[in-house]
Amino acid sequence: MQTHRVLTGVLAAATVIVLSACQADEPPNDVNGRFTQARSRTFRTFAEKSQQTWQGPYFFLQLADTQYGMFSGNKGFEQEAALSQQAVEHINRLRPRYVIVCGDLTHATPGHARYDAQVKQYKQDFSAIHDDIPLVCVCGNHDIGGRPTATSIASYTQNFGDDYFGFWVGGVCNIVLNSSVLKDPTGAPEVLDAQQNWLEQQLAAAQEARAKHIFVFQHHPLFLTEQDEPDQYFNIPLARRTPLLEELKQAGVRAVFAGHYHRNAYGRAGAMEMITTGPVGRPLGKDPSGFRIVTVHETKIQHQYYGMDDVPQTIDLTETTNVQ
Ligand SMILES: [Zn+2]
Numbered sequence: 001m002q003t004h005r006v007l008t009g010v011l012a013a014a015t016v017i018v019l020s021a022c023q024a025d026e027p028p029n030d031v032n033g034r035f036t037q038a039r040s041r042t043f044r045t046f047a048e049k050s051q052q053t054w055q056g057p058y059f060f061l062q063l064a065d066t067q068y069g070m071f072s073g074n075k076g077f078e079q080e081a082a083l084s085q086q087a088v089e090h091i092n093r094l095r096p097r098y099v100i101v102c103g104d105l106t107h108a109t110p111g112h113a114r115y116d117a118q119v120k121q122y123k124q125d126f127s128a129i130h131d132d133i134p135l136v137c138v139c140g141n142h143d144i145g146g147r148p149t150a151t152s153i154a155s156y157t158q159n160f161g162d163d164y165f166g167f168w169v170g171g172v173c174n175i176v177l178n179s180s181v182l183k184d185p186t187g188a189p190e191v192l193d194a195q196q197n198w199l200e201q202q203l204a205a206a207q208e209a210r211a212k213h214i215f216v217f218q219h220h221p222l223f224l225t226e227q228d229e230p231d232q233y234f235n236i237p238l239a240r241r242t243p244l245l246e247e248l249k250q251a252g253v254r255a256v257f258a259g260h261y262h263r264n265a266y267g268r269a270g271a272m273e274m275i276t277t278g279p280v281g282r283p284l285g286k287d288p289s290g291f292r293i294v295t296v297h298e299t300k301i302q303h304q305y306y307g308m309d310d311v312p313q314t315i316d317l318t319e320t321t322n323v324q
Pocket residue numbers: 104140141142219260261
C-alpha cells in the first residue's frame with residue numbers, strides 16, 4: 001500500500017514535469033506540436049542529416065491561401081473551414097511526404113479582433129492530418145501584415161514557428177522565405193537583411209551538399225508570368241526581384257512556389273520555374289479552390305493543380321520512374 005502511494009506520487013510528479021516541458025515550448029492550440037516544427041531556422045521533423053541523401057521519388061502537396069475569414073469579410077469562416085476539411089480528407093487519403101501551405105493562413109492579421117478565432121479554427125482543421133504527415137506553414141501578408149514589423153512577425157512566430165527557415169527532404173533542399181519583407185521591408189529592414197544573409201548561406205550549403213533540387217517556397221510570387229514584368233500588387237518589386245532572381249538562378253534553384261494570387265500562374269526565369277498556386281479558400285479567377293500535387297524525381301519534377309472535386313484517388317510514382 002505504502003509502495004503504491006509512493007509510486008503514484010512519483011508518477012504524478014513525472015507527469016507534471018513532462019507536461020511543463022512540453023508546455024514551455026508550445027503555443028496554445030498545438031496539442032500534437034504540429035505547428036511548432038519551424039524553429040531555429042529549420043524544420044524539426046526533417047532535421048536529421050540523412051534527409052540530405054536521395055531516397056527515391058516522392059510527392060508533396062502545395063496549398064495556399066486558406067485565408068479563414070475572406071469569404072465573409074471576417075464575419076465567419078464556415079466556407080474556408082469546409083474547404084480546408086475537404087483538403088485534409090484528400091491529404092489523409094493521398095499520404096504525401098509532406099504538405100506545405102504557402103501563406104495567408106487567415107484573413108485577419110495579428111491584433112485583429114477575429115485573428116485568434118481564425119487561427120484556432122485553422123489549427124483545429126489541420127490537426128486532423130495524420131501525425132506522420134508533416135505540415136509546413138509559410139507566412140503571408142495577412143499572417144504578418146502588408147508592412148510587417150518585429151512585433152507582427154513575433155505574433156506569427158508564436159503561433160506557427162519561424163517566418164523563414166530551411167529543411168531537407170530526401171536529398172532536396174527546401175528554402176522557405178518571408179516574402180512580405182521582400183514586398184515591403186520598411187517596417188522591418190533588419191529582418192530582410194538577416195534573411196538575405198541567411199539565404200546566401202543556405203544556397204551555398206545546398207550546392208556544397210549537392211542537392212538533387214533546390215526549391216524555394218514563399219507567399220508572394222516573384223513574378224506572375226514574365227521575370228521583368230512591371231511591379232504590381234501580386235509580385236515582388238523589380239528593385240528586389242531582379243537581384244534575387246539572379247541569385248536563385250545562379251544557385252541552380254529548380255522552382256519557386258507561391259500563392260497570394262488566388263488563381264494559378266506560371267512563368268520561367270531561365271531554367272527556374274515560377275509556380276503560383278490557386279487558393280484552398282476563396283478563388284479570384286476561374287481556377288476553383290484546390291491545391292497542387294508535386295512529384296519529385298531524381299532529375300525532374302512534375303506538378304499539377306487540382307480543384308477540390310477533381311483530386312485523383314492515388315498518386316503513382318512508379319509510372320515515370322520505370323521509363324527506360
Ligand atoms: Zn496574400
